[in-house]
Amino acid sequence: MENNVGARLREERTRLNLSQSTFADVAGVTKTTQGNYETNKRSPDALYLAAIAQHGVDIQYVVTGQRAAHSGVAVDTVKSAVEKAFTMVSAANMAVTPAQLAAMVVAFLPETQAGSVDDPTPSGGGHRVQGDGNMVASGSGITQVGGRVRIRTGKK
Structure with a gap:
């Protein structure tokens, strides 16, 4: 070598x-x-x-000569997630809180980065969130932009 x-x-x-x-x-x-x-x-x-x-x-x-694998989120991945969230908010002409925008960004990160939907510690108001990648729902203050979402409230 x-x-x-x-x-x-x-x-x-x-x-x-x-x-x-x-x-x-x-x-x-x-x-x-x-x-x-x-x-x-x-x-x-x-x-x-x-x-x-x-x-x-x-x-x-x-x-x-080989780059080390980083345990954090790649900068390009975060940029892409922020751009998608911003585009959706702009297209819908809606006002969101910083926390809602942050939740949207997290939703656009790959599942390994954003956390699993089976995570035992829910965020926000205590509801688990599932969806298909083009929406956001977190806690009791739900912001949905397109797509479909299923919220688990702990009841079966």
């Missing part, structure tokens, strides 16, 4: 919008050492990697 650690290190530094000098300070090395790492003249040690990891560098990517 070709060693492109230096190029990936430089890529991460520029992604974080840091100069070589600032990045070296963060990592606890000299600018010369940072330059040597980025040109593959030297290889960074574990202490260096630990230091830069604390500042947002994807160490797995630097070392292997």
Whole structure:
């Protein structure tokens, strides 16, 4: 496997919008050492990697070339959910509270991100929400925009 650690290190530094000098300070090395790492003249040690990891560098990517899987929601996924919710509210010309808009955004996130409908801890007014992805219903203040929704109230 070709060693492109230096190029990936430089890529991460520029992604974080840091100069070589600032990045070296963060990592606890000299600018010369940072330059040597980025040109593959030297290889960074574990202490260096630990230091830069604390500042947002994807160490797995630097070392292997493979991005680390993040446990949070991808930025593009959140943007898409916000855009869908905003479009629906705008198209319906309706006023919603910040909490209602937030519930809409969560409803547009993939189920693994937004939580399962079988979640034992309901949000809002205590009702579980189910639907087909183009509506929102939460708690006792229901906001439905298109589609169909089924609310579980705990009664069978």
